[in-house]
Amino acid sequence: MRAFEYVSAKTVAEATSLLYEKGDQAKPLAGGTDLIVMVRENRRQLDRMVDIKALPETNVLSYSPDTGLSLGAAVPCHEIYADDAISAAYPGLIDAAKIIGGTAIQGRASVGGNLCNASPAADTIPPLIVLGAICVIAGPNGSTREVPVEQFCTGPGQTVLENGEFLVSFKIPPPPRNSSSFYLRFIPRNEMDIAVVGAGASVVLDDTKTSFVSARIGLAAVAPTPLLAEEAGGSLAGQEVSDDAINAAAEAAQAIARPISDMRGTAEQRTHLVGVLTRRALTGAIQRVKEA
């Protein structure tokens, strides 16, 4: 590990200018559960870490059934799943927040960091995608912009963030009536693993809970970035809730997967699992609507 400068930013503007000054030699720091490990293991060398977790804007956590969820980028997972109203409204996100690392890690690790790390296998990204989350990004000179989560990652470890920009928070719309969400991943063990494949689903059913109004499906670890399986989700709109409809959506999801073979699984295994997990994610979300 090479020596680097650590600065705790007091304002969003200070943070953006501290980042801008050093270009790609600076990184924002929230929980640090990815960044510090990378720097310690020499997988990433930096001149400066800009700590953004003291900013009020990155610590916001507020939910209302009318406006939805505002989630600061530095809020650790445990604060999210400790909130009953948020847990009830966005169960798919909670599924993911509860399986990132162990309890101690969840006390530090943030959903924002999970997104910015831009791992194709990140657990919170598929649920953020299916919940329609929007990224609020701050940039130099007071600029801000908004980007849908499914457009945020551009490759493994790569994002749309430009020099001096950082992720401030997420806006997640309120859950529609008769809706729910679900996320699951496949790992070879019961803990301590990175997803071989992850799948998230959100569904909106009609009042009889027998037909889909709409659905969204998000996938992890099957492409250079997490994917929104738009056609797969879209194929369910207006359909009756049935094994056939679910299987067809799962096949459509498999069709957009373009996985690689690596130490976590082969491409064939991953494509197969996309089908299995998409079915299970949809079934899980439907079950939650029916139980609500």
Place this chain on the structure above:
Amino acid sequence: MADKKEYKVVGTRPIRHDGVDKVTGRALYGADFHAVGLLHGRVLRSPHAHARIKSIDTSRAEAHPGVRAVVTAKDFPEVEDKIADLGEGAANLKDLQDNVLAGDKVLYKGHQVAAVAAIDPHTAEEALELIDVEYEVLPPVIKVLDAMQEDAPLLHEAMKTDEMGEKADKPSNIASHFQHKQGDLEKGFAEADVVVEHEYTTETVHQGYIEPHNATALYNADGHLTIWCSTQGAFAVREQVSEILQLPVSKIKVVPMEIGGGFGGKIQVYIKPIAAMLSMKTGKPVKVLMSRADVFEGTGPTPGSYVRVKMGATKDGHITAAEAYLAFEAGAYPGSPVGAAAFCVFSPYKVENGQVDGYDVVVNKPKTAAYRAPGATNAAFAAETVIDEICEKIGMDPLEFRILNSAKQGDIRIDGPPTPHVGFVETVEAAKDHPHYSAPLEGENRGRGVASGYWPNFGMASSVAINVTADGTISLVEGSTDIGGTRAAIAMQAAEVLGIPAESVTPSVVDTDSVGYTAVTGGSRTAFATGYAAYEAAQDVKRQMVERAAKLWEVAPEEVQFADGMFSTVNGKEQEIDFKGLAARLDETGGPIVGRGTANPDQPGPSIGVHVVDVEVDPDTGKIDILRYTATQDAGKAVHPSYVEGQIQGGAVQGIGWALNEEYIYNEKGEMTNASFLDYRIPTCLDLPMIDAVIVEVPNPGHPFGVRGVGETPIIAPPAAIANAVYRAIGVRLKELPMSPGRVLKTMGKI
């Protein structure tokens, strides 16, 4: 079962002597060691699986501020081309040296090439980047069968196969081939009603000890070298460092720190000679630590292998013939445990017609090291699943089959020696009688499997000294690293002899200057052999105490008895005194008492385990869940049953890991792609049920309390038992380890 003796201390469960230190975090491990003026060493490792070193330029690193010394293979003294005995396994000294710092070639990614000592770890790490090594990259060969091909890239251009003692003409990656044969194989198979033959492969797996290797060395101006380190054998470190650096053993003191696991992987030296060389150059203490990736890529795992087993049996379940072909990856230098695999593969059974061929093959992977019953697990995975299929074909209960075919004392094994006194039948019966075996197993995709594991165990040399303390306790000095509770097990054997409680013994594991020669903690030998030495030392104390009592009472020593912790005499004087009372009177009867005991026992007594497992397979994902697990094992006599159970459970868990997910995964460049505990998947507590450990006690006639070693046997059976259970769950037989979800899906034809 054989007769059982009653003991007062042996067989009880006292709190271990090192327990408080361990649970309060006060026990001192190698990484905790600190010395004034300490420098930090780091090692440069090969980025290539196979390459010729054209040049190494260390000048930029040497000039870097804060760097105090740089070493490469050029700093080694010349050594002879000879084989050194390392306790559990042996190694050619040139190979050993070459493995510590590469000479002409690097033979695996992670191979140590150079090392730096600097004022802090970060400076040392930075300096590594300033060492310029020019490589000529060569094609690697990773798998055993590929390495055996005639046109395979050669690791050692001059190496020729040792073919049953004769050297072959052409160079080859096959270091040696041996064959054991007995009876008439053809006749045996002709007599069989059922013949089953399959090919099996297993991947490289690591011991996965939690504590990485560490070493701090100080070379003093007077020519004495001291090494504080984590090791399974302080004397084995002394021998290896002595040979590698050509220093007399008397000039080297090795201080064993507490050890965070070894399982066979902490016998060979890697960074200990490097710390010593850096200290020799700087005159300062130098501490070298490995990272987890260093451990995976640079230290000995246990081999991947190709195994073919063929077995024939009659309809009524008698084995008529058995044949095994074992090809093991030695890693970068010869010395795989294929020999041990060969004597374990059919040893539980009486096989009159048999043949076993073994091949030791070098590949571009780290030189393999011992791992808990080295070689036996690979072999048993094949043999024990072939047996399962035979049982299925003839419709016989697999445990009945094992009882019917069990080797009895005196039955000649394929590899030559007669079967020693074993408790195989008793251990199978314990599994059969266990409620698990008869419990109903309901539900889809669930199955139950069984398998056995055999390990011969080892004896080897141990020394113990006992000092009698005036308050009636004893201090016990021994040289065996305590990995699995052996301080307690050894202390208890001395306490039993002297009629004192286990708590009255203070056991210490000491450095190589402070106790007689003691071989490594390995081969399941420690509770057996060092326990034997403790028994002898306690007998020596007893004899001297009897003399003192005789002196006190003015009788002849022959007139003093010792029983139930009391010295007494009846010859007209009716005197008695307990151990504590007599210990307080040593001064007036001649001074201190020191007991000494050495042992080199040659009847360690094999230990056999029989495992029963229930699994459930997710047919969509290929994931195997372990629902219930029972492991029975012959311990001879369990000195401390809790630690015997701990060994059985721990071994079973490592076997389960090997069965399910553990493997070195290589890319086409021969680079390991999963050198971390994230992607090298040992089981977590969430992946395991409680392992029910059942101790069977068939006393070993080769030990005063009947002890058999227990540490290694329990790793052998799990992969075969799980494969057999998976077959009953989903109807497919897996012949590759690990049975990871992807392999299960593939075998099921789902991908």
